[in-house]
Amino acid sequence: MAILINKQTRVLIQGITGKSGTQAAGELLDYGTKLVAGVTPGKGGEEVDTVPVFNTVMEALEQVGPCDASMVYVPPLLARGAAMEAIEAKIPLVHIFVEKMPVLDVAQVLSKAQKSGVRVLGPASVGAISPGEAKIGSIGGPNPSAVFSKGQVGVISKSGGMCSELAMLITRGGFGQSTVVGVGGDLLTGTSFSDLLLEFEEDQATKVVVAFGEVGGSSEIEAAKLIKEGKFTKPFIVFLAGKFAESLPKDTALGHAGAIVGLEANMEEKIRALREAGAIVAENFEDIPMLIKKAI
């Protein structure tokens, strides 16, 4: 078992004929992911790595049957339209790889997804991998097995690079991963740390979850709240990066809205909230395997 994706997941790529879409298609096939179709308007009838290309998502679904996940690999200003198309087709998981998507477009996509019961991963998400089963996105690049290995540790990071870095550290420490997910570092993201903790809670293969936290935002605070409410009960190990940013001379925040609503938390508040909730805050990045050992 794993979360989000497994051997059975049927995947579609929107923008499959572009440079990074084609690259991702090859990597998915090499890893054994069930990539069943691609979409690029105007390129219907072509093939990428034996994968049939269609003009629209609906057409693809009619021809190849239902899909469980779509990966959006198009330029930033086309991402909203592409994601909306996948949501309208009711594909349950829409992964947006695209970076630099305007936040208004993201909000519109997420609002539509929420109404339609569709999960969005991203934008600016490197993807997700359930080692030994399947992957979506560009996570692990052409050679995922170099750092990812099957096991019991769930991994969450905003940043794609840190997904690989964490997996490598965990693999070298003698542990494998159930699923590794890059959620993206934009202001709004479709899938948060908390969403994934809820998934990992249900997943029998996952015994412990490791997350790479960062300065800014509120994902760690939300995760702490979830643990406090008893909705996530497995060991949760968090490393927080970006302490240097708090040593920067900083202007008083422009605008009061964030402070009034109470969304912003500094590093110290994050650490306190996590520890109070019973999460394990790693002092050093390299300590993570040792902390996993203790927790399992």
Next chain:
Amino acid sequence: MLKFSQEMKLYEFEGHKVLASAGIESPFFIVCETLAQVRAARAKFKLPLVAKVQVLSGGRGKAGGVKVCSRETHLWQFAKDFLGKEFPAARGEKVKYILLAQKIDFEAQYYIAITYDTAARKPYLLFSDAGGVEIEEAARQNPESVVKIYIDPQNGPAKGDFRKFAVPFEFVQKLWEAFSKNDCRLLEINPLAKTKNGFLALDAKVILDDNGFIRHEDFDFLPKGAISAEPSQREIMAKKIDEGDYRGSAGSAFIDLDGDIAIMASGGGASLLVMDAVLAAGGKSANYTEYSGNPSREKVEKLTRIALSREGLSGCLVAGAVANFTDIFETLGGFVDGLRSIRPKVKYPIVVRRGGPRQEEAYKMLKNAARKEGFDIHLFGAETPISVAAREMVELSEKYKAGLKIDGKSGKR
């Protein structure tokens, strides 16, 4: 990812442009850069007028940056006190502009804002009867005085949500139009004045979404620094690298710092780890920057030229996590291209720590460049933690500095 690297704060007078684009008016105002301009502008107003310093940080009113001038002498004094000087509430920020606005009479003043709720992933409108400077305090003491209403980002504000609202629904629609049309992350009016002739924005705080710039070629707002109002030349140049090419990013986030170790980090998360590690090892970074998402060789070359363009460097740390899809050979090739172009030739130690696609080829290329061209490059693979590579960098840079001192004393270099 650093939040402030994805957004741009506007001056009040720039914020009024954003509001005006949706028909939200402000009292008549003039922006002045010099005392002479202040004198010339004075004639266009009936006293009293309001003089306001233009700074990007909050807390302006509390710090004395807003003054109602009922006499000319008040205005001259205010202008002399602030124009061209550092504004105490805003860390080192110099007041380049003063805005003079017509003082107006109003019946009531409100606080109104639209921004994003990152937990609910939706925009929302925030409103309070208690407009004015102490809004956060008012919200703490009397939470019921603040109303929070979510806005559907596809359909805009729903009329039914704004019944019995102190501000007409048409105004809410205008505010949403200004927010959405201009790709804002925050749009705040405090205070919004209710006058005999309608509503007027007496202030404008706007933060724009960097990712929205691509559809606003008409924007002519002044460039801003990453953490300061006044960007350094290097910050402006770095920001330009990504313009017109959305594939991969390099330099969109660049902050000039006052250390001596140049940083070329990769990845939003790893770059934070790198900066923390240098700090923990006792080193001082000369900059923060980051490239990621498989940028072209040319983009990395440009960023390298900028990061290494500073005098007095004693090291360069090129570090990132194990890349997923960033081509290590191409990106480090870009680094070497940039390195070669620096004059005088780079003598200080360079530490590289990377992993990912084509890393072996990349390291072979770096070794060759080091041998043939005499660069002091130290290579670490993914088996070496970033923290260890950072410590190595700091030690090498200390040795390099010690060597410079000895050479300096004996008169040779």
